[in-house]
Amino acid sequence: MKRKIIIILLVVLVVIAGLIFSIRPVEKFSEDTVETVSLKEILQKELLDSIAGMIINSSKELQFELSEEDINRLIAGKADSKLKNMNIDSIHCIIHNGQAYFYADLKVLSLIPTQLFIKTNLTVEDNELKVAVEKAYVGRVPISKSFVLGVFQEKYDRWAIDSSSSTISIPIDLPKSLSIKELEVSDRIYFKLNISIKSAGDLLELLEYFGEKILN
Numbered sequence: 001m002k003r004k005i006i007i008i009l010l011v012v013l014v015v016i017a018g019l020i021f022s023i024r025p026v027e028k029f030s031e032d033t034v035e036t037v038s039l040k041e042i043l044q045k046e047l048l049d050s051i052a053g054m055i056i057n058s059s060k061e062l063q064f065e066l067s068e069e070d071i072n073r074l075i076a077g078k079a080d081s082k083l084k085n086m087n088i089d090s091i092h093c094i095i096h097n098g099q100a101y102f103y104a105d106l107k108v109l110s111l112i113p114t115q116l117f118i119k120t121n122l123t124v125e126d127n128e129l130k131v132a133v134e135k136a137y138v139g140r141v142p143i144s145k146s147f148v149l150g151v152f153q154e155k156y157d158r159w160a161i162d163s164s165s166s167t168i169s170i171p172i173d174l175p176k177s178l179s180i181k182e183l184e185v186s187d188r189i190y191f192k193l194n195i196s197i198k199s200a201g202d203l204l205e206l207l208e209y210f211g212e213k214i215l216n
Helices: 002-023 039-053 068-085 145-155 200-214
Strands: 058-066 088-096 099-108 112-125 128-138 160-162 167-171 178-185 189-197
Touching: 002 112, 039 058, 039 068, 039 189, 039 200, 058 068, 068 088, 112 178, 128 145, 145 160, 189 200
Parallel strands: none
Antiparallel strands: 058 189, 088 099, 099 112, 112 128, 128 167, 160 167, 178 189
């Protein structure tokens, strides 16, 4: 009898150990604090001179690129309150083979470390970032895309979820005179931004968005 109990306990321990291993984080990231940045700050570097020199009813197209480091700085600048809402410790992005891989570190039962991994394709349309979820895992265990989409739909009411295409649409907050036209992912993210100032109101909106730096 004792032998059977010991065998059962050993089997249970092996199963538990296997489960813990299967959901443990796949990628480890530096715990150093990431310097945050906003999209506004990234755009300021290229846009201010262009905006200041533009004449009413004119437009201009500019190209930008975001490195993997830039993406993670953007995430760090936006994520604090949202991460707490989802009980996530941190999020990191890796750009690989033209796709964006997102890793979210969290804990099961507030104790066991695990990692949500989402493999995505990124596009942009009407100043909305389209995040198409291709695959999702908890640690090494595949999970359904519908489950991931459901979690985001519950937490973020501003994000539109298209279950048929497994796509999350995230609004990009920009003045109406700024529009992102194209986005391409390779070893980094490239995008084109169009500026179109058609009225004094557009200029005032840009002034409010960027603040006094336009005038300096």
